[in-house]
Amino acid sequence: MSSRDQFASKIGFILAAAGSAVGLGAIWKFPYMAGNHGGSVFIILFIAFLFFISLPVLIAEFMIGRRGQADAVTSFKQQAPGKPWYLVGYLGTIMASLILSFYSVVGGWILSYLIRAFTFRLKSGDSESFEQLFHTIIQNPWEAVFAQGMFLLITIGIVQAGIKSGIERASKWMMPTLFIFFLILVVRSLTLPGAMEGIRFMFVPDWNQLNWETVLLALGQAFFTLSVGVSVMITYASYLGENEQIGSASIHVALMNIFISILAGLVIFPAVFALGFQPDAGPGLAFVILPAVFEQMPLGSLFVILFFILLLFATLTSSISMLEILVSVVIGKRRTNRVRIAWIGGLLIFIVGIPSTLSFGIWSHIQIADKSIFDTVDFLTNGIGMPIGAFFISLFAGYYYKTAISKQELNTHPLFYYVWLVLIRFVTPVAIVIIFIQGIRNVL
Ligand code: PFF
Numbered sequence: 001m002s003s004r005d006q007f008a009s010k011i012g013f014i015l016a017a018a019g020s021a022v023g024l025g026a027i028w029k030f031p032y033m034a035g036n037h038g039g040s041v042f043i044i045l046f047i048a049f050l051f052f053i054s055l056p057v058l059i060a061e062f063m064i065g066r067r068g069q070a071d072a073v074t075s076f077k078q079q080a081p082g083k084p085w086y087l088v089g090y091l092g093t094i095m096a097s098l099i100l101s102f103y104s105v106v107g108g109w110i111l112s113y114l115i116r117a118f119t120f121r122l123k124s125g126d127s128e129s130f131e132q133l134f135h136t137i138i139q140n141p142w143e144a145v146f147a148q149g150m151f152l153l154i155t156i157g158i159v160q161a162g163i164k165s166g167i168e169r170a171s172k173w174m175m176p177t178l179f180i181f182f183l184i185l186v187v188r189s190l191t192l193p194g195a196m197e198g199i200r201f202m203f204v205p206d207w208n209q210l211n212w213e214t215v216l217l218a219l220g221q222a223f224f225t226l227s228v229g230v231s232v233m234i235t236y237a238s239y240l241g242e243n244e245q246i247g248s249a250s251i252h253v254a255l256m257n258i259f260i261s262i263l264a265g266l267v268i269f270p271a272v273f274a275l276g277f278q279p280d281a282g283p284g285l286a287f288v289i290l291p292a293v294f295e296q297m298p299l300g301s302l303f304v305i306l307f308f309i310l311l312l313f314a315t316l317t318s319s320i321s322m323l324e325i326l327v328s329v330v331i332g333k334r335r336t337n338r339v340r341i342a343w344i345g346g347l348l349i350f351i352v353g354i355p356s357t358l359s360f361g362i363w364s365h366i367q368i369a370d371k372s373i374f375d376t377v378d379f380l381t382n383g384i385g386m387p388i389g390a391f392f393i394s395l396f397a398g399y400y401y402k403t404a405i406s407k408q409e410l411n412t413h414p415l416f417y418y419v420w421l422v423l424i425r426f427v428t429p430v431a432i433v434i435i436f437i438q439g440i441r442n443v444l
Helices: 010-023 024-036 040-068 072-079 087-119 127-139 141-160 163-192 197-203 214-225 232-237 246-274 282-295 299-335 338-358 371-398 403-410 414-443
Strands: none
Touching: 010 072, 010 232, 024 040, 024 072, 024 087, 024 127, 024 214, 024 246, 024 282, 040 072, 040 141, 040 214, 040 232, 040 246, 040 371, 040 403, 040 414, 072 232, 072 299, 072 338, 087 127, 087 163, 087 232, 087 246, 087 282, 087 299, 087 338, 087 371, 087 414, 127 141, 127 282, 127 338, 141 163, 141 299, 141 403, 163 246, 163 299, 197 246, 197 414, 214 282, 214 414, 232 299, 246 282, 299 338, 338 371, 371 403, 371 414
16 A cells, blocks of 8 residues: 555644544534533533543544554454454445535535625625525525535545645645634634623533533534544544654644634624624524624625635535545545546535535425434434444444554553543443433434
């Protein structure tokens, strides 16, 4: 496998992995979930779950991938010959492709906003007109499907170029740009009169808001946001050389993710409160409230465009990781050409995603157990597939690996290693089972 592409630098790998992690989850989903579920309480749970449940799985995925030096399926096959562990790789590949099928719907909305912005058709002043615009975009079947296709085309374009010249290069400039521009947006939002109310909402806990639903959603968010459980991080780590430190890389990825999630909150909530809006606007928070908020400020239109460009970058660095797992698994099996697989895979994902797109408009009447098609695919992947995948990955790294192996792979301070071992053996799998059962009960 010496001809396999590799990340050229450690920072390239960290940025690509952080790029996969930081995406719609941190910037779009995190603020509206926090806004709908008690603000600070959700945020505290989310951070605790991210460090104690999701991060250990991320470390496990990095170990499995780096040790395997092959795609998600082959990595398991080589390390557990003749055993069914490789099914975890297949499960992850299917789940990641399904996630991309609905992720690209939202990616398409972002493109629609940007196209309108660049053709001077975005300015509309208040939240009501933005709400109307948002609905026009998501309900129009032609526009939404076209935009989704365009988003996937860009994703395919990057993935077909390979690891070094596609994924690493894109992440290396997109991620730092994201950080810098986000800081500018935070300053803009925090200097508004009345911004303190938003800070209070984010950081002063109101424990009355604590309930099972918030716990479940915070855990789901902790998995989704680190891209764990679907072997995407196994895939990325398989392009990593032997000398890299997995522990520090994974902590960097987790910290960057929390940092961007909090920054996204700090852009949105102070502005929302300062301008007299409500924090519980749901999925429209970033698409409806935020542009309306920005429009009321000097240079507002510019900030709206800036925000959506950033959101597009973050979404693309995540979507490429989802396509990459599929491409690498097929290359591993058939040894065919990367470009062709990227195109065929992307096209299939596009077709599978069309019903999710239409479920906001002409197919909104189709409901599966009270959920739209989009929400059903989201639930199947984030609510079921990811926890199952994370569960088996934690068993593989915690029990199947001999401790000598995991110790050598992690290659770090013994205290850090033992903390990880306890978490991956006892805390992660047990927490997943408890929360999974509660989650299923909640739905049924
Ligand atoms: N972590 C991404 C986000 O928060 O937007 C979503 C994601 C990417 C989930 C890749 C799963 C995945 F395999």
